[in-house]
Amino acid sequence: MNIPQPILQVSELTMAYGDIVIQSGLTFTVNRGDIFVVMGGSGCGKSTLLRHMVGLKAPFKGTVSYEGVSLWEASETDRAGLLRKMGVLYQGGALWSSMTIAENISVPLEAYTPLNRREISEMVSLKLALVGLTGFEEYYPSEISGGMRKRAGLARAIALDPEILFIDEPSSGLDPVNASLMDDLIMELRDSLGSTVVMVTHELASIFAVGNNSVFLDADRKTMIAHGDPDELLRGCSDPAVQAFLRRQGKYVHEKSGIEPLER
Numbered sequence: 001m002n003i004p005q006p007i008l009q010v011s012e013l014t015m016a017y018g019d020i021v022i023q024s025g026l027t028f029t030v031n032r033g034d035i036f037v038v039m040g041g042s043g044c045g046k047s048t049l050l051r052h053m054v055g056l057k058a059p060f061k062g063t064v065s066y067e068g069v070s071l072w073e074a075s076e077t078d079r080a081g082l083l084r085k086m087g088v089l090y091q092g093g094a095l096w097s098s099m100t101i102a103e104n105i106s107v108p109l110e111a112y113t114p115l116n117r118r119e120i121s122e123m124v125s126l127k128l129a130l131v132g133l134t135g136f137e138e139y140y141p142s143e144i145s146g147g148m149r150k151r152a153g154l155a156r157a158i159a160l161d162p163e164i165l166f167i168d169e170p171s172s173g174l175d176p177v178n179a180s181l182m183d184d185l186i187m188e189l190r191d192s193l194g195s196t197v198v199m200v201t202h203e204l205a206s207i208f209a210v211g212n213n214s215v216f217l218d219a220d221r222k223t224m225i226a227h228g229d230p231d232e233l234l235r236g237c238s239d240p241a242v243q244a245f246l247r248r249q250g251k252y253v254h255e256k257s258g259i260e261p262l263e264r
């Protein structure tokens, strides 16, 4: 087994909007090559945690560090360098509707690389090929399906070959077949880009299919109550809330989900 190489460390993080604390006492490590799942029920703070990890929101307390450099205490230059290593697909996908798919993916390339128009166009086609959208350059987001829009969003998130890719609810709103194709695509991208993936989701099928590491946020206790390999949590975590979530029981029965896991 390879020795884990930490890439991202969250330490004693408290997250708040104004003086309303959403979660506190978050401490965990994401290792290089992980597909790290942030899980928990609706409204527990998953997207908020992602916003802290990508530098959009400052901790109320605690730190988020990349390879030992704290995102919020770094110099302006170091911080920009760290942000440049990240790719993000936000919840909802959010492509610019007035731009073609190619124009959407070109935006980060034009902003952050010295590539000329022809090189950018080649790069866009390469990224579209990686997500299975060859030939859709000139389509507008409204002209393609929801699943294709998610994949186009992923193509934009990987435009700059991120070391670490953050994805918020990639399969929500997709039917089980497309949700499972999205899981396969995320694993392929992790392998082909050699990157690390942090994925926010409450879809059980995705959690077990792709996650090798995780953190579980509890909305009631406002803190993390488990972390580690989701399969091991299912087998070995005694916390009733974690078991209820992973088996879709109790208050989690009505959480939307893909295919339920079979006998485990």
Ligand SMILES: Nc1ncnc2c1ncn2[C@@H]1O[C@H](COP(=O)(O)OP(=O)(O)OP(=O)(O)O)[C@@H](O)[C@H]1O
Pocket (backbone or CB within 6 Å): 017, 022, 040, 041, 042, 043, 044, 045, 046, 047, 048, 049, 091, 202
């Ligand atoms: N901009 C904001 N200002 C104030 N409160 C907010 C803001 N964004 C989110 N919240 C609150 O913070 C809590 C966590 O929200 P967040 O969106 O992080 O949850 P989530 O786990 O991603 O939920 P979902 O599963 O529905 O996507 C919720 O109670 C939400 O109402």
Ligand SMILES: [Mg+2]
Pocket (backbone or CB within 6 Å): 046, 047, 048, 091, 168
């Ligand atoms: Mg969310």
